[in-house]
Amino acid sequence: MLLLVRAGFxxxxxxxxxxLAGLTTNSVFGVIRASIVLAAIGSAGSAIGGYxxxxxxxxxxxxxxxxxxxxxxxxxxxxxxxxxxxxxxxFLRPLDPQLxxxxxxxxxxxxxxxxxxLPALLIGAxxxxxxxxPSPGAWLVGAASVGLAVVVAFAGNFIVSLLSxxxxxxxxxxxxxxxxxxxxxxxxxxxxxxxGWLRTIADWSPWPAMLQHPLDILSGRLxxxxxxxxxxxxxxxxxxxxxxxxxxxRAGRRRLEVQGG
Amino acid sequence: xxxxxxxxxxxxxxxxxxxDRLRPYRVILAARxxxxxxxxxxxxxxxxxxxxxxxxxxAEVWIIFHNVELLGGLDFTAALLVFALSNIGFSLADMxxxxxDTLPTYIRMGQVDAFYVRPLPLLTQxxxxxxxxxxxxxxxxxxVALVVALTTADVRWSAAKVVLIAVTIVSGTAIFSALFTAAxxxxxxxxxxxxFTNSMTYGGSYxxxxxxxxxxxxxxxxxxxxxxxAFVAYLPxxxxxxxxxxRLAPVWLAWCxxxxxxxxxxxxxxxxxxxxxxxxxxxx
Numbered sequence: 001m002l003l004l005v006r007a008g009f010x011x012x013x014x015x016x017x018x019x020l021a022g023l024t025t026n027s028v029f030g031v032i033r034a035s036i037v038l039a040a041i042g043s044a045g046s047a048i049g050g051y052x053x054x055x056x057x058x059x060x061x062x063x064x065x066x067x068x069x070x071x072x073x074x075x076x077x078x079x080x081x082x083x084x085x086x087x088x089x090x091f092l093r094p095l096d097p098q099l100x101x102x103x104x105x106x107x108x109x110x111x112x113x114x115x116x117x118l119p120a121l122l123i124g125a126x127x128x129x130x131x132x133x134p135s136p137g138a139w140l141v142g143a144a145s146v147g148l149a150v151v152v153a154f155a156g157n158f159i160v161s162l163l164s165x166x167x168x169x170x171x172x173x174x175x176x177x178x179x180x181x182x183x184x185x186x187x188x189x190x191x192x193x194x195x196g197w198l199r200t201i202a203d204w205s206p207w208p209a210m211l212q213h214p215l216d217i218l219s220g221r222l223x224x225x226x227x228x229x230x231x232x233x234x235x236x237x238x239x240x241x242x243x244x245x246x247x248x249x250r251a252g253r254r255r256l257e258v259q260g261g
Numbered sequence: 262x263x264x265x266x267x268x269x270x271x272x273x274x275x276x277x278x279x280x281d282r283l284r285p286y287r288v289i290l291a292a293r294x295x296x297x298x299x300x301x302x303x304x305x306x307x308x309x310x311x312x313x314x315x316x317x318x319x320a321e322v323w324i325i326f327h328n329v330e331l332l333g334g335l336d337f338t339a340a341l342l343v344f345a346l347s348n349i350g351f352s353l354a355d356m357x358x359x360x361x362d363t364l365p366t367y368i369r370m371g372q373v374d375a376f377y378v379r380p381l382p383l384l385t386q387x388x389x390x391x392x393x394x395x396x397x398x399x400x401x402x403x404x405v406a407l408v409v410a411l412t413t414a415d416v417r418w419s420a421a422k423v424v425l426i427a428v429t430i431v432s433g434t435a436i437f438s439a440l441f442t443a444a445x446x447x448x449x450x451x452x453x454x455x456x457f458t459n460s461m462t463y464g465g466s467y468x469x470x471x472x473x474x475x476x477x478x479x480x481x482x483x484x485x486x487x488x489x490x491a492f493v494a495y496l497p498x499x500x501x502x503x504x505x506x507x508r509l510a511p512v513w514l515a516w517c518x519x520x521x522x523x524x525x526x527x528x529x530x531x532x533x534x535x536x537x538x539x540x541x542x543x544x545x
Contacts, residue, residue, distance in 0.1 A: 021456035028460035031480070032468050036325070036332075039475035043329040172306035179313040188321045195327050 001095075001103050008107020019115045022068055026120045030064040034128055037189075049192035050221055054131035058219035059190055061124030063211060066146060068112035070153045070210055071105055072185065073178050078161040079170055082252070091253060098245050102154055109150045131220045138217060141227045145214035148234035153210040155241035156181070162245070165252035180205075186212030209237040285381060289389045297394050307395035315352075315402030318470070319344060333472025339502055340472065342410040346426075346494035347469040348403035350433025352396050358438045360391040361445035362462070365455045368448065374542055384533055387445065414502055422501055425515060432518035433469075433493040439525035440465055440488065446532030449540045461488060469493040473510060481509045489521035 013019075037056040041048055051059060078101060081087045090097040124130060133139045160177050163170050182188065184207035191202045191212050202208055213230040216222045222230060297304060322344050326337040335343065364387070367373050376386050416422065444458030451457055469490035473481050485491040491510065499506050500515035 015453055017451065017453045018456065021451070021453075021459075025456050025460040025464065028464040029467065032464065032471070032476075035475045035477065035480070036471060039333050039472075040325050040329050043331050043333075048328045169303060172303075172310060175306075175310040176313065179310070179317050183317050183320060188317070189324050193324055193328055195324070198324075 001099065004100060004103035005107040005110070008104035009111045010107070011104075012108045013111045013115065016115075019068075019112070022112075023116050023119050026064040026067060026116065027123045030061050030120060030124050031127065033060045033064070033188075034124070049190060051190060051192070051219070052131065054129050055219045055221050056190070057124070057128045058130040058132070059186075059215050059221070061121055061128065061130060062215050062218045063187055064124070065117035065121040066113075066149070066211060066214065067187065068116040069109045069146065070149045071108065071157060072153055072181055072187070072210060075154075075157040075161060077101070078158060079164050079174075082162065082164040083168075085256075087252075088256065091256075096246075098158060098242070098249055101158065102151065105154045106150060113146075133218055133220050134223060138220070138223065138227065141231060142214060142217040145217050145231055145234060148231065148238055149210050149214050151238045152206060152234060152241060153181075155238060155245050156206055156210070158245045159241065159248055162248045162252050165248075165255050181207045181210065184208060184212075185210045186215060190215075206237045206241060209234040286385065286389045290392055293389075293392050294394060297392075304395065308398040311352075311396050311398030312402055313398075315348065315399035318348065318399075319402060319406065322470070333474035334504070335472045335474075335498070338410055338414045339498055339504065341406055342414065342498045342501065343472065343494040344470050345403050345407035345410050346429055346433060346497060347466065347490070348399060349407060349430055350493045351437050351466045351469070352400040352403055353430075353434040354437030354441060356393050356396040356400070357434070358388050358441045358445075359393055359396065361387060361441050361448075362455070362459075364445050364448040365452050368452055368540075373540065377542075383537055384442070411501075416501060417503060425497060425500055429493070429497040429515070429518055432522040435522035436489055436493055436518070436525045437462070437466065439522065439529035440490075442529040443525075443532040446529070446534070446536035449536035465490045469495070471495070474507070478509065485509065485514075489525055492518040492521040 034057045037051075037060055038053055041051070041053045041056055047053075048056070078087070081090065087097070090100065093100070133142055156177070160170065160174055163173060167173070184191065184202045184205050186208060191199060191208055194202060202212075213234055216230065217227055322337075322340055325332055326340065330336065332340060364373075367376075376383055376390075379386060440462045444462050447458050448455060465484075465488050468476075468480075468484050468488075473484060473491050473495045476484065481491070492514070496506075496510055496512075496515040497518065498504070499510065500512050504512075506512040506514070
């Protein structure tokens, strides 16, 4: 398993220019978003939804830093393998396909965090005044929360990709998934800024577990018992989505017919 | 195919009027459009998708104004007008030339060489190599926003303002198209680093949707005089709603959007030229 994680790490570290390019885009969007939230908080005159100005800016920059780490959107491989029938090869291997792809994705998350996330964060810290987690304990919980976010985002995307067993083209569903996750994971704006009803939808969905929760911990908005609550929420979603992924994978396996000898 | 080729040849050397010269492009674009309409279900899904993208962009504006009355000196209606104008310009440009974004794929596959041997200019071939009709979804969201903003805002209408709106939409589309083209030219150098230019195209579009007053001065200078996206929506909105400008955004600047578009296209042409000169072919 560790070997697969390392392979994923090395595979994605080959494209250095792409990592640098991603960092540039993250930084540009970081600057624009940070300017917007600062202007909003300045206009409101005080904190909005529990975010002081440094917290909101930290929220934006951690979000840009983790955007490459947590795989919200760029997940095409499994879908293509199901469509082409290559998934049959994965079934023949001695390891469970879900675990194999999860391991690869954790490796990808690792290189993206080191090469793309940390530098983006550094740029943000140089340009803006960021809030930080208040204690070493909060840093540790934050790190765990990032790890869980990677797993939840993978598990969700894996299920969407597996729908190709039944549908010829899952692009439409992927697009819907992308739109909903982008809005409800807190990438654009923090979920606590949403109007009540929209917030309720977010609270009952898996998307905040993919970004909003770790961001809240790392920007120092949540402290004490709240940390435990959001991490527990992430654990529940990780287990639920991984289990659902297993069910869908088994059903797909029974459904799969591969041509040729 | 044979008759199309014949008409293509017939259209070239004589090159009588402009209409004749444009004929091959018309034929190509019509074919692309027809092809996209063939798969109805997939086309409808794609359109719903771009409507969804437009709506999330709108949701961002709306959520902010759920928390504050004013952002960067604009109220919700004014911000809606900025959102509408920038999205109309961007979605039209995206529809016309947004596919220049896929240039690295062509370069990697060695397919660019095929474009070189055809008897039409490279850039116009790329531009007409696709027309993304599905982007009409985002355009529709923006048009609805424009109508709502213009009817709810207290606009003191005059002929000049109607002209300004038309000029803004044309210039805005031209400015975003220039950004896509400049980005395309730079792809010849980056190939794997396509995301570099995303910060210019998508980042520029995102910046265009904001009141420029949320940005610190150096950024405002950048969005006005280097990557001129302030001309796409913010400056015209000030003029249309008779809002006071400030030192970096005097209201008369709204009328200069054609100049900005021209400058952007000059830069884009240079980038494209440098890129195509740099290209060495795929070999073989």
